[in-house]
Amino acid sequence: MPDPIFRIAKLHKRFGDNLVVDDLSLEIQAGECLGVIGPNGAGKTTTIRMCLGQTAPDGGHIEAFGLPIPAKVREAKKRIGVVTQFDSLDPDFTCAENLRVYGRYFGLPLATIEARIPKLLEFSALQAKAGARPGELSGGMKRRLSLGRALINDPDLLLLDEPTTGLDPQARHLMWERLQNLMQQGKSILLTTHFMDEAERLCDRLIVLDHGRKIAEGTPRGLIREHLETDVIEVYSEGAKALAQRHAAMAERVETSGETSFFYLRDPKPLLQLLSTDHSVRYLHRPANLEDLFLKLTGRQIRDDA
Template identity: 75%
Template sequence: MLQPLFSVQHLVKRYGDATVVNDLSFDIQPGECLGVIGPNGAGKTTTIRMCLGQTAPDGGRIDAFGLDMPRDALAIKARLGVVSQMDTLDPDFTCAENLLVYGRYFGLKDRDIRARVPQLLEFAALSHKAGAKPGELSGGMKRRLSLARALVNDPQLLMLDEPTTGLDPQARHLMWERLQLLLQQGKSILLTTHFMDEAERLCSRLLVLDHGRKIAEGKPRELIAQHLEPDVVEVYGPGALDLAQADAHAGLRALAARVEISGETVFFYTEQAAPLLQALGHHPALRTLHRPANLEDLFLKLTGRQIREDA
């Protein structure tokens, strides 16, 4: 087993009477992408802030690269790259100038930063925007510039807090492509996200948080197999809710291991979909979708279907 690049042990954070991170432990191995998922208020951003030394923990320990956070915060940050939820680009500087000025924060010499700027802009697909200011960029371009800026110090570990929130599908896919390239280059990534397809595509391992606690951890497909039935049949249309609730259809419900309702859709979770689909065929007004269980199903089973307000 490799020595972890980054290790969090029994981390605790309280605000007043509320414990927002509760006895949280995890490691990040060299070259892996660890995804952190959970509902609003689960403690994801607070955990990132403690890992960056921006918030002091009330208990626990953080080790990075053999150093201690927060004692060795400056030395640790010199080896980290960060993309936060909010846009922190300087609106008065061009894309190239944003990279140059940010590199100076790490004590890098101007000639070394200037030598890196063209390749960073090329990596971000922004070579043609070197002289443009952030206000002239699309949302996807800004996120890619933020990623390029996070790479200016050639970090070993990137911490990305919901890096594709607010992006359209094309921009998200381009961002994913760039993150895959970084993983192929041996970078490590800690990623928080609300997009389950993003987590499944990028993450070699997942940490599921709820109410500040770790409730599951493992590889995406292994977690799905551990917690869920393999097949899901979604049923919607006229009479779908009655079909799921009426005693007259108890036999139909018996064909599934679990039945859940969300809005106007009924979800049948089953080990064997064929008998259920055959029975549903006697209800031609209903529409059905048969698919394998996925990370979204896992997320909803472990954290519930109720809407959470922002923390």
């Protein structure tokens, strides 16, 4: 296997008494999308900031294209594109001007920038908005412009920190289409996300973080096979908890959250037969997915941002 284009080894970061990133290692190959998922406060954004030289690690090593970070971060950034959680578009510039000014930060010739602007506006589906300012754009348009801006230097690696947060389903699907186009062009992506369907759709491999430590790694389907039963039956209504207590032995594992009980099974037929004659509850039968994996490994308790 060729050398990875991006590597993190034994990374540590502490803020006061809080260990935010704990002995984290990962690698990204050319043309690969690596997803990082985890609860709020798991260390995802702090890791991205260290990868960009914005936060100094307390220990460990970061390397992009063979260049150490933060020592050679300016040189490495010439081949990296970034989309942060929150838009940093200049509100005083039009869409085209945002691209033009950002391209100048990389020292690109003006002729090169001008040639790329129409292509990036088309890629972002913003041809008709070239003269509009960010304040005139919808949330989805702003995110697409941020992605287009991140491509002005034709990067080999994209660092995307929750790029579709706050978007409606139509805008998210358009962003997914654009990211899949980039992967088909051979771009590599490091993606943090809270959307499990996004992670399953886009990522070749996933890392699950919790309390700053990597607790699982593998392909989306491989992680599901390794950690979960094949089937899930969700039972709803006030009687779901009592039903779960009566029939827990029919499943390998049962979890209850509010008025929903989750039966995790490898053979769903007996429980489905029982439920088909019990009209006091509603139920849904589905295959296990990444959301089930996430909840099993990190728990159902809500985390505050950290």
